Amino acid sequence: MSQIIEQPRFSCALAAQQTVHAIPGALPIAHAGPGCISKTFAYLGEEAGNQGEGFGGGGQVACTNTSEKEVVFGGEDKLRALIKNSFKVLNADLFVVLAGCTSGIVGDDVVTVAKEFRDQGFPIVGVETSGFKGNNYYGHELVVNAIINQFLPAEKVEVEKGLVNVFSVVPNQDPLWRGDLEEIKRILSLLGLKVNILFGKGSKGIEEWKSIPKAEYNLVISPWVGLSIAENLKKKYGTPYLHYPELPVGAKSTSAFLKTVGETLKLDKSLVEKVIKEEEERFYSYFLSVVDFTSDFRTNLPNEHYIVGDASYTLGITNFLVNELGFTTKGIYIDDDPPTQQIQEKLISYGEKIQEGTGSLIHIESDGGLIQKHIKENLKGSKRAVIFGSTWEGLIANENKNLLIYISMPITDDVIITRSYVGYNGGLRLLEEIYSGMFKKVKITRSTQTL
Template identity: 30%
Template sequence: MSFFELKEPPRREDRLKACIADGAALGELACRRMRCCQPDGERTFTQNSICLLLPALGTMNSIPNSVVLMHGGLGCGSSSHGGNAAVRAGNNQRWGVVKDGTWLSTGLTETDVIGGGETKLAAAIIEADRRYKPAVIFVVASCVPGIIGDDVESIAEQVRSEVQAKILPVHCEGFKTKIWATAYDAVYHAIGRTLLPAAAEKNDAEKSVHTVNLMNMSSMGRGDEVELERLLKALKLDVNVFPVFADPENMRRMTQADLSVSTCPTHDDYMLNHLQEKYGIPFIIRHMPIGIENTGKWLRDVAGFFNIGDQAEELIAAEEAELYAALEPLKPMFAGKKAFVSAGEFRALSTAILLAELGFEVAGIRAFHHDEFAVVEYEKLIRLTGKDYPLNIANCQPFEEANLLKRLKPDVFLGHLNGNGTAAKLGITTHVIYNVGLQYVGYRGAYELARRLYRQLSNPRFNRSLSRFTHLPYQESWYKENPFKYIKVAGGETDE
């Protein structure tokens, strides 16, 4: 039975045996294929985490002509305010319109928790449709309805005849999973169950030729989309970008393509399997096109499917020659510099590979979780660097990261914007590893990242000065401990 026949997607802990806790040398973890990584009960002490609602909202708010209706407490969904700048910029870059995301809340109270919030949800769906006349209403179940038993699917079905919009129930009950990458499955599940079938029936005769579905589940900004479109169009291929900022009315094109290709296997496998099972569209999910080698492998895979390998080799050779020439004056700055990388698993590993290609010494990696898709990336890193260094699987545990950074003393730290504070307070040069306004992907992305790092390493004074006046909240005794002290291993003991 397809997962899409279920009301909600399975947890990644169950579907992929994904896990969020391990720490050791890269080679050791790669050799045992993460068998000791723990999906649940992962630490005897944990500092913090992230709810899967956060990445889900980033995608849903990007869909044009949509309303995101949060069913939960008023605070659930408030992160949409912080993410709205990216929504406005993305709409402007793709559609030439500066438009905010539209999100509402049923604002469940203590009374609703006791008596149930289904009546309030039904009224809110009808009002959202009347007020905004959207093409799509995402009805998002947060923790509260999951606990009290509100049936968002039944309510959506009950009011369906009273609204014009498509109603897409999305299950983001944060307490159900610690792998917040499950958020991507939740959004894809809603789109695949409700939106794509109607579009496919309506446009079954519009089968495209030589068209690639380019998956972007918040994997890259518009500049990176343009770079991959440029490379694919150089191979005479048409491109559909899906799902961020994709017009719901045009999502039918996803069901008519010849091939789907992932830009981040962590994000895309759930939908790629569905597109193949239901619509017969084959897919490629092997590499993330960050870095010189990975971009070439990514292009060769696509070209191999269409039997245009010779054209791809000509393109790759020309692009690499131009890139290597552009990088030549920058690389002396990177020689001997140590880098630490922190991000979602595939982005962290592919960025580490790019840093090694630029001449950095990779000193350590922190990945937010681990699943089967990254095994090949670990093997690439070991082959490319020929060294062992710490790998930390951690869903936002800054105390472990601080310990590692104190030991490793990297020259530069690449992490997400809200995760660079620990390194910055230690005086380490920091650079954001993902920002929708910057380029990271493809050959241009490799050059742009190198150029930005060159500028920052040329003048690292800001974070060095910052470290003189700010301090981390950990005792000196912690830095002498094993950074992975509180991680449980397969036998149930801590990793001391």
């Protein structure tokens, strides 16, 4: 993508600092110009539902703050001094040196500088994350692969049966990442698996990362993000992987996901069926409790949706809305800039598997201005739509008093802690959001027949 876009939905490769922040016990060290770190944190921290700084200090990151002097004479010596001093005053299990645009342009080698210290026994890796190299989805994969290649052992280790590594959502870029990963770990653990979730509160930090080579399987729960990581681990350790192309939302999708995992990993079939039966019974008991409400308010219920977000969530939520709630899809806007034509074609194919004709409604578009224009043209004054997206989509939703549900960046006017729409629990939460949201638009009573 080379043109200027309006309302971008992602940041640059250097914003993978948030990937580092999401690893318990890890700290980033930036070799970048002044302002880069604080700006990326402002977007991926504060504008991701005000999620706070976490362990690593958010925007308060050790940084060389490169200037004209480093542009002319190079900044590797300044980086070495910063790393030495960081070891003296910062306490972390792993340090990740990230390159900004300035160091990338002048040719400073952060990977080699990091290796100098790693050879002395320090836990540190270096990653070329110059912002111009790609977006933060790309930067996320760079960071994870760098830790695998530089920090983990080169030799194969004994496989631990039942241990799986999960590669799925990108921390903070998915503003619901904390709750999403917790639910993914919960449902996989019900199958008797030991789950390396790697990021967030559910992770044991660096010790968990060190056990990556022991995994029996790697699970990629995403249309495309994480595939390069799984391929890297397959090449390095021979670990097979399962690629599941959408986040499972609701009972049908989550049960299908667990069945696929069970069959692929050859798990006890009776256990898998037992888990699914128990989770579905719970899910549908709550689901059916909403029937009285939907019957009373049937003339007010939303019945169509537009969704703006990355490929994982847009496909997962659409599947739930269409096949469990009976919604009509009006527009799917995938904004994570899938890197190849082949991936984009697969996304359209996944849409067709949800429901015939859905693939034609998929728009792969990173320009928020064009997305909003298209939604406005198609809404045509409808007040029965649910719009999934960001704070920017709130402008459209407010025009006709349609419901807005946040799933994508940026989110400036909400606070997100453990919210998630993934899995069985996430489907129930989404059900609440949709139907309780009716009362947020206008005053509705049981005697109200129209909006």
